Amino acid sequence: MPTDGTIPLLQVKNLKRQFNVRQLGSRENGVLRAVDDVSLHLEAGESLGIVGESGCGKSTLARLIVGLLEPTDGRILIEGGDIWASGAAGRERRRKFQMVFQNPAGSMNPRRTVGASVSEPLQAKGIRKTAEAVERMLTLVGLDPQMADRKPHQLSGGQQQRASIARALIADPAIVVHDESIASLDISLQAQILNLLLDLQKELGTSYIFISHDLAAVQAISHRVIVMYLGEVVEASDSTVFASRPLHPYSQALRNATLLPDPIHERARGDTLLRGDVPSPINPPVGCRFHTRCPLATDQCRKQKPSLRDTGDGHLVACHFAGSSSQTQVVSEGVA
Amino acid sequence: MNNRPVLRVENLTTRFHTGQGAVTAVDGVSFEVAPGETLGLVGESGSGKSVTAMSVLGLVPKPGRIVRGAIELNGSDMLTLRNEELRRRRGKECGMVFQNPMTALNPSFSVGWQMREAITAHDKRSDVDTRIHRALADVGMPDPQRQAASFPHQMSGGMRQRVVIAMGMINDPQLLIADEPTTALDVTIQAQVLSLMKTLTREHGTALLLITHNMGVVANMCDRVAVMYAGEIVEEAPVDELFASSRHPYTRGLLRSIPNPDRPRQKTPTLPGSPPNMAQLPTGCRFRPRCVFADSRCDAHPDLLAVADRHKARCWKTQNGELLTETKSLTETTDAN
Numbered sequence: 001m002p003t004d005g006t007i008p009l010l011q012v013k014n015l016k017r018q019f020n021v022r023q024l025g026s027r028e029n030g031v032l033r034a035v036d037d038v039s040l041h042l043e044a045g046e047s048l049g050i051v052g053e054s055g056c057g058k059s060t061l062a063r064l065i066v067g068l069l070e071p072t073d074g075r076i077l078i079e080g081g082d083i084w085a086s087g088a089a090g091r092e093r094r095r096k097f098q099m100v101f102q103n104p105a106g107s108m109n110p111r112r113t114v115g116a117s118v119s120e121p122l123q124a125k126g127i128r129k130t131a132e133a134v135e136r137m138l139t140l141v142g143l144d145p146q147m148a149d150r151k152p153h154q155l156s157g158g159q160q161q162r163a164s165i166a167r168a169l170i171a172d173p174a175i176v177v178h179d180e181s182i183a184s185l186d187i188s189l190q191a192q193i194l195n196l197l198l199d200l201q202k203e204l205g206t207s208y209i210f211i212s213h214d215l216a217a218v219q220a221i222s223h224r225v226i227v228m229y230l231g232e233v234v235e236a237s238d239s240t241v242f243a244s245r246p247l248h249p250y251s252q253a254l255r256n257a258t259l260l261p262d263p264i265h266e267r268a269r270g271d272t273l274l275r276g277d278v279p280s281p282i283n284p285p286v287g288c289r290f291h292t293r294c295p296l297a298t299d300q301c302r303k304q305k306p307s308l309r310d311t312g313d314g315h316l317v318a319c320h321f322a323g324s325s326s327q328t329q330v331v332s333e334g335v336a
Numbered sequence: 337m338n339n340r341p342v343l344r345v346e347n348l349t350t351r352f353h354t355g356q357g358a359v360t361a362v363d364g365v366s367f368e369v370a371p372g373e374t375l376g377l378v379g380e381s382g383s384g385k386s387v388t389a390m391s392v393l394g395l396v397p398k399p400g401r402i403v404r405g406a407i408e409l410n411g412s413d414m415l416t417l418r419n420e421e422l423r424r425r426r427g428k429e430c431g432m433v434f435q436n437p438m439t440a441l442n443p444s445f446s447v448g449w450q451m452r453e454a455i456t457a458h459d460k461r462s463d464v465d466t467r468i469h470r471a472l473a474d475v476g477m478p479d480p481q482r483q484a485a486s487f488p489h490q491m492s493g494g495m496r497q498r499v500v501i502a503m504g505m506i507n508d509p510q511l512l513i514a515d516e517p518t519t520a521l522d523v524t525i526q527a528q529v530l531s532l533m534k535t536l537t538r539e540h541g542t543a544l545l546l547i548t549h550n551m552g553v554v555a556n557m558c559d560r561v562a563v564m565y566a567g568e569i570v571e572e573a574p575v576d577e578l579f580a581s582s583r584h585p586y587t588r589g590l591l592r593s594i595p596n597p598d599r600p601r602q603k604t605p606t607l608p609g610s611p612p613n614m615a616q617l618p619t620g621c622r623f624r625p626r627c628v629f630a631d632s633r634c635d636a637h638p639d640l641l642a643v644a645d646r647h648k649a650r651c652w653k654t655q656n657g658e659l660l661t662e663t664k665s666l667t668e669t670t671d672a673n
Contacts, residue, residue: 053522054493156610186380187549188607191593195603213522220595220604239600257527259552261594263575266556273531274524277492 007080009207010042010065010175015074017060021282030282034060036231037074042175047201047208049222049239051215051254055278057231058211062179065209067094078174095125098168102180104160108152114138114163115148121171137166140203142196158189162196169206177209182217194220215258219243227251230281230289233308236316247311247322249294288319296321340411341368342511342543343392343430348405350384350391359614361387361400363567366640369511374537374544376554376575379564380590382611385547388564389515392545393432394422410510428458431504431542433533435516437496441488447472447499448484454503471502475532494525498532505536512537515547530556551594555579560646563587566612566622569640573647583643583654585627621652629653629660 017035063069101107119130135145141162227235235248291297350362362384407414472480475498518526571584589607609626621634633652
């Protein structure tokens, strides 16, 4: 949070979203807290990465932020104004967001031309003459402007994703949320898209929220990184600091589980596997939600929920022991 | 490891006759897997790696057909076998693990029922229940009796994939073929499943043909690697050598295009372009349109030839002893901050 009193571009305050679910084989309804008390902020021109495994709530959070889902509780403020304010003010604020989805083929109308799809955000704003803007945008994302006349199926996966990015950026949004936007692409294309996003950010100053299960991809694009587990933020840090020193045992496990293209490193890898699976978010463990899989867990963790505390320089972590000496040992076992 | 290979594939060519003409998905692929060895078959989508695995198993979906080549499993030719005989060998001498455990398991039957089927298809006498429970315990399932009675939907993705691995290994095959076994799993679960596969294949001396697009998985699991591009193997080498000194521009580019988690907000060098349309392959070297090293020699199609000890590459340049000296476009790593 900036200390000079200016308002951040995006503030998410104590955001919660619950879903009522019918549990299999039981008549009772359960409550799934997909996003449970998440707060974050984003500055103009900045990228925030959100990483976590399936079921951690990262996609729900994405949909909440862009206004595709209404929160159960909490607020989302853009330039200090609530996106769910009633009437034109709220609508206007929700327009400042755009989203890029995982599957580029499924997120474009197969019957319309690429150009028609890309121009849609402009038409939604009431702008009729869009051809020139579409041409400029397609060029900017590295596509031949003639692609505007093609149908999505005539484009390759990488080209489709470039077109989705063009669509997201054409109406000059303040924030683009990427939900696993490179996950369905081949490795050589993933790197192309990551580089494109870095270039576009430099050129246009757009802020990104980049959501992925792939820690390396998140780090490649983000200024700051947030790690989620079972609906909660367990760590938030500057990405350079995070790269050298993740503090939460779950962040460390994620990092250790990220396989590197280096056989010598991989052979030396210590056996610090997390046991078990992610518990059900319908009945999350009491105390620290990670305690069932944590190598450091004590009685305290089973009883008392750790709060997200600042360990210095805005590096937030929700762990009773993060940064203590017993923990450093666990880290060093990771790579012997 | 001086005995004969468990699997020998020679000049395998598998073609699909589609509305847009014939597509040769696998084109003259040859490789061997030694007993107990893990060979990685790596490539991006459309490179032919999965079709190669399907061909080995005799499971090429229509309209695909193996048009040429030989596949020997334990010395006997799989392509001349009748269906009945093929069924007898498949699952017994060669187990398989597919990418998606939800579709590899039947949702209407208990896990134990399905494992029983896998055993009794090949062996009707043994104590089936004990074997099922032992196999489930081997893949780290707590309380195997209870797990055998449960249905796939009652399990998590990681648990299901453990069941699929247990089924693949249950007849103690000499070869296990795993097609993207961890791609559908979360990273922490992927680490568990890979470690399990490594332990199991080591303990049983099982050879593993591991198909993946993930270079991290390759580095973690494989003894040797074959890299596929546009239906062909373009490079083959022991794992350390491949990562340390790749001799094909495609492998080189692929390895460099993986983001480094230790260096945030840095641009990653990329391979330009995208893989070719298999119905309209470029003439000459198939990688030529994306290759920064290409010259006039590349008009002719190169063969896969030795470039070093146990190291083959399909590239005129490295076959000639020339180095893949870094050019600007490969090494460019601008700071993006």
